[in-house]
Structures are given as structure tokens and as C-alpha cells.
Amino acid sequence: MLEMVDLGKSLDKADYEKSYRAARDRLARLQRRIYEEHVPVLVVLEGWDAAGKGDAIEKLVGRLDPRGYRVHAIHAPTPEEALRPFLWRFWIRTPGHGEIAIFDRSWYHRVLVDRVEGDAPRRVWQQAYAEINAFERMLADDGTLLVKFWLHISAEEQKRRFKKLERSKFDRWRVTKEDWRAHRRYPAYLDAAEEMLERTSTAVAPWVVVEATDKYYRRLKVFEETARAMEAALAARKRAPLAPAHAPGPEARKAELRAAQRFHTALLDDVDLGRRMPVRRYHDELKKEQARLRKLEFACYERRRAVVVVYEGWDAAGKGGNIKRVIGALDPRGYAVLPIGAPHGDDATHHYLWRFWNRIPKAGHLAIFDRSWYGRVLVERVEGFCTEAEWRRAFHEINEFELSLTHFGTVLAKLWLHISKEEQLRRFRERQRLAFKRYKLTDEDWRNRKEWDLYRVAVADMIGNTSTSYAPWTIVEANDKGFARVKAMRTIAEAIERSLGEKRPPER
């Protein structure tokens, strides 16, 4: 629709100045309400070089409390950023509750510049559309307000502005050879922008096209549309708060889980917990698998593959000891073990996936998560720490998250350490008995144990809904620790070997 944009729109200076003063105070008031109501706000400015993005942002923040906003100027990824999936640097910059994040250029870089300049092959920028829409939908579902502007000027206007900048002693440096090259490709960028607007204007994150020739008109439109969107978001939240007042209580929740038992645990019913490994064989295998993993760790480093290992399992299933064996022979510069507990601080004021985006390994490195994002559909579901709508949509969100990692070439191995209820009791008692193990056993463990059957439903639902071709779950029979350790190591090794054997290179 860009051909329809009336680039002649303008505003006279007196009108602008009057309106701007009023609007500035209005936005400052709105910022306070955004803060009080804990709304995360994300403003994106995209558009042509020299269209006035920086200028619009300067005006936008004119009266805002600087503690409440952050402006992110996005350029080509740094070498450090290039070692992660392309959305990484944006996910970690998403605003927390009551914060405003303003992006001068954004994740749309990939479907504009990377596309037109040929830095990303077709497959990659096509995938990016789905990833971008999923990213924005997840944030919106979580309560984030998204406002996206496309600042539009004509090729002639761009040329005029470049020339004007070049005539100025102070601004000359701003116009680079790349800018002129991009200018000559205006028609190709126009097609890309048109397609981008079409494919990413969604119900939750629509684009606003700004006629950006006249600076007064442009500034005030960005201003007014931002304010209107904030007002609408505040009003909508008043009408339908995110946590519904009549959410089902713990009893109703547990009844629901109990009712689901019959048909939701089939996946776990026939796990053969009798599987064991004789001690001597265990020691032989352990050595062999550790050597294999060591080699693979190095291969991943050389080939710049990231590896994510997820450990989930019953309390006392032996996650800690299992992880110790995995890293036993690894070079500690190549991996990190990340224990995940209840979220606090920034982790609690952002989308629940934010903390995991912050912790994903860079290319060539290995991250082992001792518990993970799956807490959302396990403890948070069973204990009611999130709403039903939240854990239900989490299955899909998690699949999308893991697909993003996979697109980047990341290897995923997800292990569910499974033990019997009797075995857990035995281990709990042992922990009580042995002084050096006692610290491991808490009241919470006993509490969780009481809800074993409910957790069982959540576990089976989790495995059933998030075992995908690109990130499958492996159920590890863990009544015998030796068997479980070797199986875990083999699973990880095989996942890495399979990935290294694939023809398709990672997308970087």
C-alpha cells in the first residue's frame, strides 16, 4: 500500500508547536500510568535512511522520565551477537513491566537489509517472518504493547536529504558509501518493505505508516499514535485484566488434573524402570562416552555449533549426578551448567522465556540446563503460578522458541529422568539418613511428592506436546543411576553427531 501514501502531508510550525507541547505532557502522564500498571511498551521505528527516525525518537522521549525508557539503536550485529540466533539481541532487550523500550531499527533488519543485500539466503529470511510474528505474538499475549512505525519518504526526498547532509561540515560523515548504494537500490527495498508490512501487520502488532516528508507532521504523528496506543492498552487492561479475577482455585485445578489422569499419562505407563547396568560395564561405558563427548565438544567448537541440553525429572531422580558425569571429561571453557529455580528480579518482570534467551549458549558452546523453561508447564501449571491460558499456550511457544534455536543450528537434547514413586521414597529416606545428603531434601520435596499423580499428568502432557522432530524428548529410565547416566550421555552424543552430519549449514 506504500504507493498510496500521501508524501505531501505537512503541518505548519505554529500548529505543531502548540500540539507538541500538549502531547508531551500527555505522554509523560501516560508513562506514569504505564509504570503503575506494569505494562511493558515496545516502540519500533523502521523506515528509510534519513527518514527522520532519530529525530522522531528525540521528540518522543522529550518529557519522559529517563529511568523508565531505553532507546536501542540497532546496527549490524556485533561479532558477539552473530554467535546467537538473530532474535537473541532483541529478546534480551524486551522491556520489563512498566518499561518503555524504543528501537531505532529492529529485528526487521533481517527481512529488509539482510534480504536485499543478499546477506541471508531466501530460506532464512522467509523463516524469519514466522519467527518475527511468533516473537511479537508471545510478547503481546504476555501483555506487552507493541507499536511499530514505518517512516516513509520517496527516493527523491532521500537523495535530497543525503545531499544536504553532505553539504554540511558537521553531518557529512553521516552519509556513507553504503547509504548511497542502498539508495540506488530503493526499488528493491521498496518491494521488501511492502512485503514486510503485509506479512507482519498482525492483529496484535499492526504497522503504522508515517508520511515522513514534513518533520512536523512526522513527529506529531509518531507522538499521537504512540499515546493513543498506550491509552487503548490501558483501557483494555482495565476491562480485561491479564489474570482473570475468577480464575479456578487450587481445588478446581487439581480436580482438572485428576480428571485428566486416565488418558494423559499413556506415554509414561510403560517405561521400563527395571533397566539397569552392571557396575563394571557402567564404568567402561562411562569412560567411553566421556571420551566421545569430549571429542564432540571440540567438534562443536570448531564447527561453531551451539548445544543445549535440558534436564528435567522427578525430585531425586539424579539430575545433578548425571550432569556431573556428562561434564566429567569436558573442557570447562566450553560449557556452562545453569541451575534454574523460581524467577526473581528481572527474570520475574519479563516474559518467562526472556531469562532463557538470556542464557542460551553462543555458537560453539554447550549449555546444560538443570531444570528449564519447562517449569512453565510443570510446577507453574500444577501449583497455579500461571493461568491455564498461559501454560496451554506455552506448549506452542516453547516449540517456537526451540525452532528458533534449531534454525540457527543449535543442537537440542531434552532428557526426562524418570524414576518410580517407590524409588523416590527410598532416595528421600537415604537423604534423611545420611548427613552429607540431608541438605538436598526440603519440605517442598515432600509436598511435591504428595502431588505425584498430578505432576505425572503434567509431565506426560509436556512430553506429548513438545516432542518435535527438531527437539525430541528422551525418557531416561533412572531407577538405576548408572544406566541413566550412560543413556543420557549417549543421547546427547547422538544428537550432536546427527546434527554435525547434516548437510545444511547453520543459518549464520
Added chain:
Amino acid sequence: MLEMVDLGKSLDKADYEKSYRAARDRLARLQRRIYEEHVPVLVVLEGWDAAGKGDAIEKLVGRLDPRGYRVHAIHAPTPEEALRPFLWRFWIRTPGHGEIAIFDRSWYHRVLVDRVEGDAPRRVWQQAYAEINAFERMLADDGTLLVKFWLHISAEEQKRRFKKLERSKFDRWRVTKEDWRAHRRYPAYLDAAEEMLERTSTAVAPWVVVEATDKYYRRLKVFEETARAMEAALAARKRAPLAPAHAPGPEARKAELRAAQRFHTALLDDVDLGRRMPVRRYHDELKKEQARLRKLEFACYERRRAVVVVYEGWDAAGKGGNIKRVIGALDPRGYAVLPIGAPHGDDATHHYLWRFWNRIPKAGHLAIFDRSWYGRVLVERVEGFCTEAEWRRAFHEINEFELSLTHFGTVLAKLWLHISKEEQLRRFRERQRLAFKRYKLTDEDWRNRKEWDLYRVAVADMIGNTSTSYAPWTIVEANDKGFARVKAMRTIAEAIERSLGEKRPPER
């Protein structure tokens, strides 16, 4: 995750019979509540041939009131169905308020059979994923409960069942050569099913995999999961009704529209309403364009292209007279003019796009809509006949709808007939004066006229948000009727010519 499904699950007969009797009554009670609460329910059964879909459906409807459900057995499209986009035959079968529609096979045909058998090229079934997800999301957003089952059996089990059927005198006919051929392709179908489950298990329409070896287990699982989904939907609706109780009143709505005036009407500000065509030239052009359209109508018929023309415009903008000229020289067997007013009956108890899916032209035919689905973002928005969330997401829904039509090769021409407020007044007065025109003018026209400025915002938002590369809007300057008619005809002709000139064949 299909490799994880435990196909050994079973239930003993006594247990099943007791549970089934109780479940049957429970479902009958739920059907009444679904009816009272106006919830549309859509149940999909997919799975292997001979997995027991028909049997599960028979049990499912056991005690239901037959007036409240419809079972749709889906085979390959009929010749009549093949003349429309692939989702057409499913859209028109979606359930209305309080109805239950049960599909024995469904729109997933395209990503399973059409894909594996090579009846649809890769591009087409890849697009189908996006269309399917959009279809299901639109229904869910509108309040429809979706329950999707995949009935899973092993290749060996399928073979056993085919053989057993063949041994029976009565059932022999059920197993065809095609069934055996598909059986031999079990691994290819398995891959396709796996990908299908992954890509279409969304938050609003997740799949339930059913271990279908044992008939008792299979039947009861389908039963229980359907009942549980209905209960959850009824409970959720109680907590958050679709039309929020505190929706903004008409004054707030109008204030919102008024506030948007300044920056939302740019598209319409500089339309040159002075454009006219001298009468003699008009008559010459009219003849020429009519002949051109006649030829194109025939070309579309020959090449099996469907054409959709949308007329929207101000009251008294001349839509009727314009349409008359367009069809002036056409073969009446090739087109239909479809006047759209307020929805009644079935049109009002389905998704608002349902009535338009019901009316789209078949391949080779032309449909001219005098008003259209754009009512959602025009009159329904301004008059508050739908909620803000509804008209906001409609922009995206409409784009997806039109993209579905385009994928099928349908040509879209969308015309906004634009006149000035003064010209409208002149025409209203003329209608009052001339007895034979008086019937055209209603109180509603005067009422709408009072809200001119508010409608102007809605019109500009509509054009800005739904003008896409595949279905662009054309603003027709219509103060001069002759000019408007010729421009409309040319726009339609050019859209058809452009489409006929494209290399890519439609997807059938």
C-alpha cells in the same frame, strides 16, 4: 512424537462399558449447555485408514440430540468443490452458534494425502499450513471450540485390519487398491503426519493423539477428551465472556474515532474529486471498456479464473449505476451481483466471513459484491456492532481471506467510490425531489451522513490496512459518474489482464 505413542494401551470391556454409559450422559448434558451458551464446536478426526474414525464418531454421537450435530465425511473434492479454494468446502461447513460439527477427515487432507500422493506441489501444501492455522485461529477467536484427534495405529496393525476386512463378505468392498497403495507408503505418511502435528498444534487448536489399537481405549479417550474440552470452553467463557461487560459506550467510541481524525485520513485528503469525463468521451470509453470486459469474461471462463470485485463507497456514491455499466455487456451466465446488507439467520450465527466464503465465485466466474466483508471495519466499527478487538483483528483476517483467494488464482479488484460531502448532499436532495429515486433514500442515510467524519477515519484505516500487493484498493473519484464508471471498468480489466498474464498457474 508419534514414535513415543504407546500403541499397547487398552481398556477392559467391563470398565469401558461402565465408563461409556456415564460419559454418554455427560456429553448429552454438555450438548445442551453448548446450545444454551451458543458455543460452536468443531471436532476433527484424522488418522490412518482403518484406525477407527467412523467407529469413534458413532460412539461419540451415541446420545446426542441429532438436531444439534452434523457429521461431515470428507473425501477427495467433488468437481464442484475443486472449482473453489481448498478451504471453501470446510468454511461453509463450520458450525454456527450452539452447533457441533464433526469431521471425519478434514482440511488436513491437503498436507497429508495431497502432499504424499503428489497431487499438490510443495509450494501449495506449504502455503496450506499458513492457511490452515489462520482458518483455525479465526474460528477460535470468534468463540469456536476446536478439538482435533489423530488416531494412531502401526503399519502392522493397519495391515491386520485390512486383511480382516477383506476376509469379510460384507466389508470386503471397504479395502481398495488405493488403501493398499497408501499402506505401502506408511513411512511417507508417517513423516507427513509428524510434520502436520508439529506445525498445526497451536495454542487455540492443539492436537490430541489417540492410541487407537484397542477399540475401547480409543473410543473412551475420544469421548472423554471431547467432554473435557467442552467443559473447559464453557468454564472459560463464564470467566471471560466474548463481549466484555465494560465495553466502551457509543460516546467513548466516537471520541476515539474523532481523536484519530488528524492522522488517519491522509490517504483520502488529496483525492482529486474534480476529475471528470466529458459526456461524449464517456460514451466512447464506455463502449470500449465494455467490449474489453466481455472479452476478459470469456478469457476467465476459458482459463478457469475466478474474479471478485468489491464495491464500497459513500452512500449515494453511485455504486449501483457503476455496477450496471460493468455488467452492461457481460454474459449473465458468467457473473453474479451480490448485494450485502446486515446479516440475518445463518449469516449472523457464524463467523462474519462465513457468508462471504459461501458466496465466492467458482473458477471461471465473476462475483461483484455491492458492499462486502469490509462492513466489519466500516459500519460495524463505527456503529459499535462489533467489539474493538473484533474490528482490529479483522484487518488481518481479511488479508488472510483474500490471500487464500489469491492462492487459488482468484483476481481481486477492490473499489472505493469516493465523493465529497457536498456532492452527497446534492444527490440526497435530488433523491428527495425525484419520485422515482425517492425509495433509495432512507433515514439511515441521513444518520450515516451525520457521522461522515467518523466514517472517514474508518475508510482510511480500511484502505491503509487492507491494501496489499495481492489485493490492492483503488480509490475511484466519483463526483463525476462517467469518470467513475470508466475508471472502475478499467481497474477491473487491468486486474484481470495482469493476472492472466502471470506465468504461475493457479494452484488446482
